[in-house]
Amino acid sequence: MTAKPNEAETEKTSVNRREFLNLAWLASLGFLTINLGGVTYLFSMPRFKEGEFGGVFTVGRVSDLPPAGSPPVNYPKVKLWLSNTEEGLVGLYKVCTHLGCLYNWSDQENKFLCPCHGSEFQANGTYIRGPAPRSLDRFVIQAVDQDSGEVLAQAPLGTPMPLPGNPNAVIQIDTGQRIMGERHA
Numbered sequence: 001m002t003a004k005p006n007e008a009e010t011e012k013t014s015v016n017r018r019e020f021l022n023l024a025w026l027a028s029l030g031f032l033t034i035n036l037g038g039v040t041y042l043f044s045m046p047r048f049k050e051g052e053f054g055g056v057f058t059v060g061r062v063s064d065l066p067p068a069g070s071p072p073v074n075y076p077k078v079k080l081w082l083s084n085t086e087e088g089l090v091g092l093y094k095v096c097t098h099l100g101c102l103y104n105w106s107d108q109e110n111k112f113l114c115p116c117h118g119s120e121f122q123a124n125g126t127y128i129r130g131p132a133p134r135s136l137d138r139f140v141i142q143a144v145d146q147d148s149g150e151v152l153a154q155a156p157l158g159t160p161m162p163l164p165g166n167p168n169a170v171i172q173i174d175t176g177q178r179i180m181g182e183r184h185a
């Protein structure tokens with residue numbers, strides 16, 4: 001025959017259970033708080049470091065740029081061709097808009113040529129011919145006053161950016177913001 005627990009024992013068991021549930025609840029709350037803090041911290045961090053592909057790349061000062069009409073300059077690390085055209089400065093994403101090959105600049109032909117299927121583009125990225133469905137993609141570009149941080153010129157839509165008069169203005173290319181090249185007929 002099993003002995004019935006007396007009242008004191010029943011009370012003790014129920015207090016222990018309550019204490020255990022409180023502790024478990026507090027532990028869960030603490031765990032959740034720590035996790036939420038970690039996730040918030042990770043999301044508040046910039047996804048890309050400055051100077052790497054996906055982040056803002058500082059090209060240099062206006063006075064360091066090659067003269068307008070010069071051959072585009074290749075920056076392979078950030079997947080960029082920088083083209084100082086007569087209409088202004090353009091930052092081109094260096095992947096062909098056809099099937100993703102890396103195109104190159106041809107000094108002889110004065111245009112970009114894709115080695116894979118022969119698409120051709122002007123120095124400003126405009127489509128000339130070939131299977132590519134659109135012009136080259138461009139990055140958002142701006143010129144900033146080195147001291148004040150004031151934005152002196154901007155091309156948020158990827159159009160050629162006329163250079164500001166300040167030769168010390170710094171050119172920044174946002175390789176995280178790509179504007180799709182225009183489709184041709």
Ligand code: FES
Nearest residue numbers: 096098099114117
């Ligand atoms: S990938 Fe450039 S033309 Fe096909």
